[in-house]
Amino acid sequence: MRFAHLADTHLGYRQYGLFERETDFYDVFENVVENIIQEKPDFVIHSGDLFEFSRPPTNALLTVQRNLLKLKDAGIPVYAIPGNHDIIMRKNALPPHLLFKELGLRIISPNNPFFIEQGIFIGGLPYVSKHQSTYLLESLKKLEKVAGDYDKRILVLHQGIDKYLPFEYELELAHLPESFHYYAMGHIHNRIIDDFGEGKLAYPGSTEIWKFDELGNYHKNGKGFYLVDMGGDLPQVDPVNIQLPREFIKENVEYSQLSSEIDKIKQYILTLSEKPLLNITVQGGNFNRSEVFEQLNNSFSDICLSLRPNFKSQDLMDAREQLIDGDALNPKKLLSQRLSEFEDPNITNLAISLLNEMSTGNQEQAEIIATKFYQEFYGEDHDN
Ligand SMILES: [Mn+2]
Numbered sequence: 001m002r003f004a005h006l007a008d009t010h011l012g013y014r015q016y017g018l019f020e021r022e023t024d025f026y027d028v029f030e031n032v033v034e035n036i037i038q039e040k041p042d043f044v045i046h047s048g049d050l051f052e053f054s055r056p057p058t059n060a061l062l063t064v065q066r067n068l069l070k071l072k073d074a075g076i077p078v079y080a081i082p083g084n085h086d087i088i089m090r091k092n093a094l095p096p097h098l099l100f101k102e103l104g105l106r107i108i109s110p111n112n113p114f115f116i117e118q119g120i121f122i123g124g125l126p127y128v129s130k131h132q133s134t135y136l137l138e139s140l141k142k143l144e145k146v147a148g149d150y151d152k153r154i155l156v157l158h159q160g161i162d163k164y165l166p167f168e169y170e171l172e173l174a175h176l177p178e179s180f181h182y183y184a185m186g187h188i189h190n191r192i193i194d195d196f197g198e199g200k201l202a203y204p205g206s207t208e209i210w211k212f213d214e215l216g217n218y219h220k221n222g223k224g225f226y227l228v229d230m231g232g233d234l235p236q237v238d239p240v241n242i243q244l245p246r247e248f249i250k251e252n253v254e255y256s257q258l259s260s261e262i263d264k265i266k267q268y269i270l271t272l273s274e275k276p277l278l279n280i281t282v283q284g285g286n287f288n289r290s291e292v293f294e295q296l297n298n299s300f301s302d303i304c305l306s307l308r309p310n311f312k313s314q315d316l317m318d319a320r321e322q323l324i325d326g327d328a329l330n331p332k333k334l335l336s337q338r339l340s341e342f343e344d345p346n347i348t349n350l351a352i353s354l355l356n357e358m359s360t361g362n363q364e365q366a367e368i369i370a371t372k373f374y375q376e377f378y379g380e381d382h383d384n
Helices: 019-039 058-073 096-103 130-147 212-221 255-269 289-300 314-325 331-342 345-359 363-378
Strands: 002-006 043-046 078-080 105-107 114-117 120-125 152-158 182-186 192-196 199-203 224-229 236-241 248-254 277-283 306-312
Touching: 002 019, 019 058, 019 224, 058 096, 096 105, 114 130, 120 130, 130 152, 130 363, 199 224, 212 248, 248 255, 255 277, 255 289, 277 289, 289 306, 306 314, 331 345, 345 363
Parallel strands: 002 043, 043 078, 078 105, 120 152, 152 182, 182 199, 248 277, 277 306
Antiparallel strands: 002 224, 114 120, 192 199, 224 236
């Protein structure tokens, strides 16, 4: 019994406003589905953020339609949950996934919290925000209870867990029920495979580079999907890597070596079949930013899809150090200066109180303040 596990395909995302990047995401998805079909798994699990938005562009919808039809023709059922990107945070609003029900997409939702596929329990729930953690924990308990009747149990979630996402998690590992064999996770874009509960907890990661900071994990672990074999006592997780359509290049160069470094990078880029995205930081020395920008632009604008330059000249670094030494960087002062642009004292007060509580580690009080603010100014109760 084998299945394919993927997540965070973010279809419809037009990175840096570039049409080519939107297409890259579609191409990678297509490639993933073709690879899955070749592997002939028994089913597929998509753990959320199928789309970038809850109202995806038509091209994204068509890409899903075309590829679900291929999977349907191959007799491979697909299970999915909505993630934080493709969920609509409004009561009774429907996720775009519902458009594909007739194509065989099986949507795990509060109304249909689990399916049984060849004796395997596949249950879970769509993304739940941190405000609704009581609801999340109650739902997990209910799922654990029903799952107990089945020999093999898969839990599908789109959540950040404290162990892997220490600042933005919704769920603590200590609160995750331990009786499942495979935790089919989505939300964290890096690849993670860990031992947990009766088996494995796994994030397959995003299928494309959604943010530049995923680059390190991509070079280390690749991107693509997981093939999971549930045949043995422990699930066997095999990452399948998918070649991405174009390269992301991140370079730091010293201003003193600028010209020779530019030549090196240029030579490398000319060996690539698709125009890359280049993120280049020029540092050290006292240089004129606009001159350096022009030099970079002249060298790279024709051979790169996008050029993102950063500058760290020596005088700027010195100035920054002086600022940090003195009290000129008082966070509260800077924050209220900046917030005064909104001309809304409520927002300023909220931000300052949150800063006060959170900088002293008083997370709970901060949450109460934020919830009160939300209820007072935005009305609707989100507790179900
Ligand atoms: Mn995501």
